[in-house]
Amino acid sequence: MVGRLRPGRSAGRSLSWLLAQCFIAGSLTMAGATGARAGQSKGQGKPGAATPKEQVWRAEGSQALQRGDAVAAEKAFRQVLRLDPHSVGVLNDLAISLDKQGKVSQAIPYYQQALRLEPNNPQTKRNLAIAYFRSQRYQEALPVLTSLSRRAPNDFQLAELAGLSFFALDRYPEAAQYLERASRIKPSDLSTLYMLGQADLRARDYPALTRAFARINELAPDSAEAHVLMGMAYDRAFREEDALREYQAAEKANPAFPGVHSGLGLLYWKRDEIAKAQAEFEAELKLFPQDVVANCLLGQVLIRENQPAPAAAHFRMALAGNPEYKEALLGLGQANLMERRPQAALEPLRKATRLDPNYAQAHFLLGVALRRLGHPAEAAREQALSAKIQERQQVEYTEKLGAR
Numbered sequence: 339m340v341g342r343l344r345p346g347r348s349a350g351r352s353l354s355w356l357l358a359q360c361f362i363a364g365s366l367t368m369a370g371a372t373g374a375r376a377g378q379s380k381g382q383g384k385p386g387a388a389t390p391k392e393q394v395w396r397a398e399g400s401q402a403l404q405r406g407d408a409v410a411a412e413k414a415f416r417q418v419l420r421l422d423p424h425s426v427g428v429l430n431d432l433a434i435s436l437d438k439q440g441k442v443s444q445a446i447p448y449y450q451q452a453l454r455l456e457p458n459n460p461q462t463k464r465n466l467a468i469a470y471f472r473s474q475r476y477q478e479a480l481p482v483l484t485s486l487s488r489r490a491p492n493d494f495q496l497a498e499l500a501g502l503s504f505f506a507l508d509r510y511p512e513a514a515q516y517l518e519r520a521s522r523i524k525p526s527d528l529s530t531l532y533m534l535g536q537a538d539l540r541a542r543d544y545p546a547l548t549r550a551f552a553r554i555n556e557l558a559p560d561s562a563e564a565h566v567l568m569g570m571a572y573d574r575a576f577r578e579e580d581a582l583r584e585y586q587a588a589e590k591a592n593p594a595f596p597g598v599h600s601g602l603g604l605l606y607w608k609r610d611e612i613a614k615a616q617a618e619f620e621a622e623l624k625l626f627p628q629d630v631v632a633n634c635l636l637g638q639v640l641i642r643e644n645q646p647a648p649a650a651a652h653f654r655m656a657l658a659g660n661p662e663y664k665e666a667l668l669g670l671g672q673a674n675l676m677e678r679r680p681q682a683a684l685e686p687l688r689k690a691t692r693l694d695p696n697y698a699q700a701h702f703l704l705g706v707a708l709r710r711l712g713h714p715a716e717a718a719r720e721q722a723l724s725a726k727i728q729e730r731q732q733v734e735y736t737e738k739l740g741a742r
Contacts, residue, residue, distance in 0.1 A: 392421050396428065403435060411435035426456045430465060437465075442472045460486060467499065474660065476503040487516070494523040498530060505533060510541035518546075521553075528554065532563035539570055547571070562592035569601060581605055594625055600632050607639070615639055630659035634666045641669060646676035657686075664690045668700050675703060680710040698727040 399414030415432035418425060433448035449466035453459065463482055470479035480503045487496040501516030514537040521530045531554050538547035551571075554564045569584030585602045588595060603618030619636040622629060633656040640649035650673035656666035667690040674683035684707050690700035705720035 389421060392418050395421075399428075399431060399435070403431065403438075406438075408435045408438040412439070424455055426452045426459060426462065429455070430459075430462050433465065433469070437469060437472075442469050445469050446473065460489075464496070467496075471499055471503060474506070476506045479503050480507075491519070492523055494520055494527075497523065501530075501537070502533065505537055508540075510537045511543070513537040514541055514543065514546060521550075525553075526557060528558055528561060528563050531557070532567060535563075535567045536570070539567070539574070560587075560591055562588040562595035562598060565591060566595065566598060566601060573601075573605070578605060578608060582609075596626065596629075597622075597631075599625070600629075600635060603632075603635060603639075612639065612642065616643075628655065628659055630656040630663055630666070633659075634663060634669060637666070637669045637673070641672055641676070644676070646673040649673045650677070662693055664693050664697060664700070667693070668697070668703065671700070671703050671707070675706060675710075680707040683707040684711075696727050696731075698724045698731070701727065 395414045395417040399411045399418065402408070402411035402414060412432060412435040415428050415435060418428045419432065422428065429448045429452035433445040433452070436442075436445040436448070446466065446469050449462055449469060452462045453466065456462070463486060467479050467482040467486065470476070470482070480500065483496055483500040483503060487493060487500050490496060497516050497520035501513045501520060504510070504513035504516060514534060517530055517534040517537055521527065521534055524530060531550055535547055535550035535554060538544075538550055551564070551567060554561070554567065558564060565584045565588035569581045569588065572578075572581035572584060582602070582605045585598060585605060588598045589602065592598070599618040599622035603615040603622070606612075606615040606618060616636065616639045619632050619639060622632040623636065626632065633652040637649040637652035637656065640646070640652065650670055653666045653670040653673060656663050657670065660666070667686040671683040671687035671690065674680070674686075683703070687700050687704040687707060690697055691704060694700070701720045701724035705717040705724065707717075708714075708720060709717035
């Protein structure tokens with residue numbers, strides 16, 4: 339069932355997350371910057387005198403955060419919360435200490451609790467939005483980011499993260515709007531211009547893409563950003579040799595640039611150079627082991643190479659990063675079928691069809707799994723539905739070609 343590699347809609351999600359990590363790593367705002375001082379307890383917006391023990395633990399937590407000891411900071415702030423569970427500043431700082439340990443999912447409830455006590459605190463809102471973004475909870479991050487960005491139109495970080503969140507959700511025109519604003523605030527930020535060009539390309543706004551590319555070329559004509567963007571444009575225009583040349587130049591400029599090896603791998607796959615494609619996807623994963631797209635693509639290559647067990651491991655890794663990645667769900671279902679495990683194939687294939695009722699391949703493989711499990715009537719319905727969807731999609735494609 340895997341005739342060509344399909345990065346799927348998770349590609350934008352993965353790219354947004356990878357490019358933003360270094361940018362947001364040190365951007366959380368401590369309560370010390372918001373007016374919550376060591377001698378105050380901010381509970382529901384009402385300051386009150388802190389006990390001597392609170393002051394000591396607060397000071398220790400703040401000092402630990404400042405010297406980069408997030409574990410000690412967490413311990414100290416938990417001590418304060420035992421004495422004053424309604425301190426907005428301490429809730430925020432405890433969340434930051436967890437966030438800096440990579441425990442983003444544990445940090446989010448503390449940010450939320452702080453906002454329930456003080457709903458209009460912009461620093462806590464910003465920290466919560468960043469935590470949502472780092473957890474790839476883009477739908478939840480967006481309303482917070484856009485609201486804050488409207489109030490602070492010249493804030494680069496808010497505009498950037500809003501644009502990247504829209505990008506991750508495949509809302510490219512809106513992504514371009516915010517990324518354009520961010521690029522005007524920091525005209526020399528190459529990563530922002532690159533993502534702006536990506537959004538313009540995916541939105542098929544070619545005049546805007548030309549402007550973004552011109553600005554990238556002016557800043558860094560031989561950068562990985564410039565070559566990858568040009569390579570993608572060539573690939574969309576079916577100029578695969580030119581695309582390959584640009585991706586190779588990007589690799590030479592910066593072999594650690596996110597997506598450069600995956601891009602090369604896809605181009606090698608189209609040329610039926612499977613060994614080279616596999617090597618590139620593996621190179622991408624050496625740099626970014628949790629990258630959902632590279633894991634899914636390598637899984638699809640391994641399916642073609644009749645290696646279902648390692649393929650399944652990569653599909654599971656992709657799904658750990660994005661549980662709704664339908665191409666990875668399809669791949670995992672297919673790998674289970676290849677290993678004669680039709681029962682294990684049912685759940686990912688059913689989920690894929692729920693996420694996309696028009697996913698013909700998933701319906702077909704679900705039919706295969708059901709038939710092997712002794713449900714011929716249901717299997718026949720799934721495979722008839724698959725055939726009907728493919729027929730309709732072929733008609734739509736032919737009409738689209740005729741309209742050009």
